[in-house]
Amino acid sequence: MLSNSDLVELTAFRRDLHRRPEISGEELETAKVICAALQELNPTEILKNLGGHGVAAIFDSGKSGLTVLFRAELDALPIHEVSDAPWRSEIDGKGHLCGHDGHMTMLLALGRLLSRQPVANGRVILMFQPAEEDGSGARAVVADPRFADIAPEWAFAIHNEPGKPFGFVATRAGLMNCASQGLQIKLTGKTAHAADPQDGVSPAFAVSELIPALTALGKGGALDENFRLVTITHVNIGEPTFGIAPADAVIYATLRTAFDDGMASVSTQAKALAQDAAARHGLDVVFDVFDDFAASVNDADATEVALKAMRTLGIAHGNEGLPMRASEDFGVFGWDAKAAMLCLGPGVDYAALHNPDYDFPDDLIPIGAAIFERIARDLLG
Template sequence: MLSNSDLVELTAFRRLLHQWPETSGEETDTARRIADALVPLGPTQVLTGFGGTGVAAIFASDRPGPTVLFRAELDALPIPEEPGPDWRSQVPGKGHLCGHDGHMTILLALGRLLARRQVAQGRVVLMFQPAEEDGSGARAVVADPRYAEIAPDWVFALHNDPGRPLGEVGLCDGLVNCASRGLAVTLSGRTAHAATPETGISPAPALAELIPALTALAHGDERSDAFRMATITHARLGEPTFGIAPGEALLHVTLRTAQDDAMAALAAEADAIITDVAERHGLTVSMTVQDDFAASINAPEAVAMVRAALDALGVPVSGQGLPMRASEDFGVFGWQAGSAMFCLGSGETCPPLHDPRYDFPDDLIPIGAAIFERIARDLLGGVAQAARPAR
């Protein structure tokens, strides 16, 4: 159990992380702070530079057994934080407005508990992953050659959930977070004088046609495997002048599906629509994929482990609000291990994620750490050898 002094120190550390946010792929100082906090806990090994800026701490027992990985995220958002608490962001234009500072602190709290009482068998890995917000971090971690040496059998993560009662857990089998993919579309024609637009090739009619055509690709809801959605997130036409008819347009659309294989079909349909419209309007087109997130699918056997821990701790649990349309790159870890992501309620009046007013509730630190510790000890504490999930 965490002591009062633990909670004071961990809260201060969380607030320090909150003051110095770093965005995806730039988390060097955050990673250094995490590594420096881990070393005094005496893990078997601390690995840095994991998948970029990631940090992994391994707590190994003297007996063979499963490897259980718990994951948190290092990155913040390129969103300015509103003036608020004394520990508000000191970095202009950036803020820990998704709670990753709290997720990291929960893993450090788990590290303290493991340092005081070693698991009876197997290994626990605390993985501090970079670049979750742009969807690249989990893939980079799994692609790191050292990940094959860790080879977790089980992987668990949590995400705080504003709007859910404080401390309540949201949990479900199967889909928990949808797949999504950002598509940046550039339409190129030819500029002209605004007085003689007929001498150029404007992408304006094509842009006006594409916005409703892509949006119309949506159908169903996230409770159905057939769910898909296309959201226009940005559009720009030409330059902000009055004398030039535009020759270029930029369109960003986010595609969303309930299953990974459905994403390929939706992307192909969007590609065909964009290509057809561009050709009919005499434009050239280029498309790039960004922020590519796999679906997060909870394995039933991993969910059962989480549910058993919640029952033992008396933590309330609900499936309300799940699955979510929002994406999470945690799904990549489930390709090679039994995995489960659960939501931890941040309170019904907590500002939403990515809101300039958001701040992670420190009261969640001991709750999240207790749940993770119970999962680890149920799997590795020697009471029973858990069967490895099918791969």
């Protein structure tokens, strides 16, 4: 159990993390701070630079058994924080506005508990993952050759979820978070004088066709296996001038499906629409993919382990608001492990994630740590 002095120190640590946010792929200093804090807990081993700036602390009992992984995220967001808190971001245009500072601190709290009372068998992995916000981090960690040495049979994560009562946990077996992919479509023609547009090749007509055509590929609806949603998030044509008919255009479309197997289909269809429009209007077209998130799907056995832990602890739980359209790259850890994501409520009227005035509530730290510890001891003794 965490002491009052633990909670004071952990709260101060979380607020220090909050002051110095680093966005996806840039988490070098955050990783150093995490490593220094982990060293004090005397884990069996600390792996650094996993899949980028990832850090994994191994607490090995020395006895054969399962490997259980608990994940937190290192990265912040490229959003300017609006706050009067003394621990507000000191880096303009960047902020821990999704609660990853709190998630890291919950994992360190678990590390304190494990260092004082090790598990009876098997291993616990505290995984501090980079680049969650752009969907690249979990894939990079799993692809790192060193991850094979710590590959877990079980994996768990907690994400705070505003809109749910304080301390309430939402989870379920099955789909938790949708798959999503950011598709960038670049169209290239030829400029001309605005007085003689026929001398050039403008992408404007292709763009005007593609916006409704892409949107029609997926209009949302029920979150079942047929769910598809295409959202146009950005369009740019030419330069802001009146004298030149444009040559270039770019369209950003976010593709969203319930499960991974649906993503390939909608992506193929979106690219085919763009290729057809480009061909008809004499344009070149190239594609690029960003923010590629796998679906996060909870294993039934792992979900039951988490539910049992919450029943033991007397923590209120349910499946309200699930599954979610928003994406989360924790699902990658579930490709080869029994995995479960839990959504921990900070309050019904709490500021939403990614809002400029969001701040992780420190009183969630002991709740998250207690859930993680109960899961670890139920599986490993």
